[in-house]
Amino acid sequence: MTKTTRRTALTGFAAGLLALTALTGASFAQSTTLTYLIPSGADGVAVAEELVKSFEAANPDINIEIETRPGGSEGDNLVKTRLATSSMADVFRYNSGSLFQAINPQQFLVDLTNEPWQADVQDSFKQVVTASDGTVRGAPMGAAMGGGIYYNKAIYAELGLTVPKTWAEFMANNEKIKAAGKVAVVQTYGDTWTSQLFVLADYYNVSAAEPDFAANYTAGTAKFATDKVAQRGFDKLQETFDAGYFNEDFGAAKYDDGLRMVASGEGAHYPMLTFATTAIVASYPDLIDNVGFFAQPGDDAAKNGLTVWMPDGIYIPNTTSNLDAAKKFVAYVASVEGCEAQTRAGGASGPYLINGCTLPADVPPAVTDMLPYFADGGQNGPALEFLSPIKGPALEQITVEVGSGIRPAADGAALYDEDVRKQAQQLGLPGW
Known part of the structure; x- marks a missing residue:
């Protein structure tokens, strides 16, 4: 595990304080140090560092050390292990929705239902961090996200392509891109979690x-393998592989490679969640205007809409020995000032779910492209993991196999149904 420690060398200032104390007899409160665990990745680290910097400036008696963890199933297991062994950081960032339910929030997390800042958190988020006893255990960390497809606007302009609203139109665009000698669809299975997007982002359809x-x-x-509509996400993954649309190194390429490729024009499309917009801004600020976004198409243009992910949550484990300071930091994250700090770190990737938080006028094109799905008359709906507590942990391994032509x-759909059955039984759901 990598640990980034934020310390400021204040030797001279500290000596002055000691001298002043000796002369005046004044009493100074000892500072508190919090640990804050976040997923690794340039975008998440940049946001965390800006939040910590701003918070510490306003709260000089509290220092925060940032720890990072892997993403995907490895990160899920680490979070569960640290909670179960009472070794979790004072505050941590993790998924909301079904994965939140899987970490047994009622047992391991501090109840935040009655915190004053909850009045400004939108109900749509509260429901995805509510434990089985009806208590709210988290605050929103980040913006609402869309699951869909980033595209390179320069390639679209060069080849005279239009944004597709049906899967047939999307595949036709891919064929033209391939014929022009370019990578049509970027895949990055070196980070296995990225392989899930064609399945998960199809849920609106x-x-x-x-x-x-x-x-x-x-x-x-209802099962994926016996429902033709639900199985379409797996079919779409296989179809794009079979058509030869992927980059040659799709099995080893990483998430950061995918962002670079779609921003630079090395690839035309990259299926991803829109939180990645902040990472593109951070790593490729001169290329962000080249990147657009559209919802994963279905089979009916009249029903084109966006699958929406709620933001991650920020949580406090009940093992913290610094509860008051931890609550103060969570309150800051869930404030207008916290939203502004996140935007400063990498721009806005979508709408915040905290009342009073706004987006700047100069948001990247990928954000502008997403907003019509949230406007009056726009079509959007939550991802399945926010409507059901069940999400099988092996999906990312299964989608790697389907997307690699192995299965x-x-x-793949049938294997995922079996994975889901095990998860449902672990949760004690009736009917399984």
């Missing part, structure tokens, strides 16, 4: 066709 899918899925009566889409 599933719900548009079958509004009751989430309820039936949770009840154990057919139908077999």
Whole structure:
């Protein structure tokens, strides 16, 4: 694990304070040090560092040390282990929704229901960090995200392409891009979690066709392998692989490679969550205007819409020995000042879910492209993991296999149904 420690050398100033204390007998409060665990990645680290810097400036008696952890299933296991062994940091960032439920929040996390700042947190977020006893255990960390496809605007302009609203149109664009000798779809299985997007971002299309899918899925009566609409996400992953649209190094390429490729024009499309906009701003500020975004297309242009992810949550484990300071930091994150610090760190990647937080006028094109889905008349809906507590932990390994031609889409869907069954049984859900 990498630990980034934020310390300021104030030797001379500290000596002055000691001298002043000796002369006047004044009493100075000892500073508190918090630890803050976040996922690794340039975008998340940049945001955390700006939040900590701003918070420490306003709270000089509290110092915060940032720790990083891996993403994906490795990171999930680490979070669960640290909670179970009472070794979790004082504050940590983690998923909301189904993965939040999987860490047993009622047992391990501090109840934040009655904190004053909760009055400004939108209810749509509160419901995805609410434990089984009805208590709210987290605050929003980041902006609402869309799951869809980044695209290189320069390539689209060069080849005369238009943003697709159906899967057939998307595949036609890919064929033209491939014919021009360019990479049509970037995949980055070196970071296995990135392989899931074609499946997960297709959920708006599933719900548009079958509004009751989430309820039936949770009840154990709807399955990916036996529902042709739900299986389409796996099919789309296989179709793009079979067509030869991926970059040659898709098996080893990493998330950061994907961002570089779509920003620079090395690749035309990169399926991803829109939180990545801040990472592109941080790493490729001169190229951000080249990057646009659209929702993953379905089969009906009239029902084109966006699958939406709630932000991560920021949580306090009940093992912290610095509860008051930890609550103060969480309150800062959930404030207008906290939103502004996040925006300063890497720009806004989407709408914040805290009342009073606004977006600057000069947001990147990828953010501008996302906002119509949230406007009046726009079409969007939550990802499945925010409508159901079930998300099988092996999905990213299964989608790597389907997206690498190792396993057919139908077999991948069936294997995921089995993974989901195990997860549902662990959660004690009826009907499983």
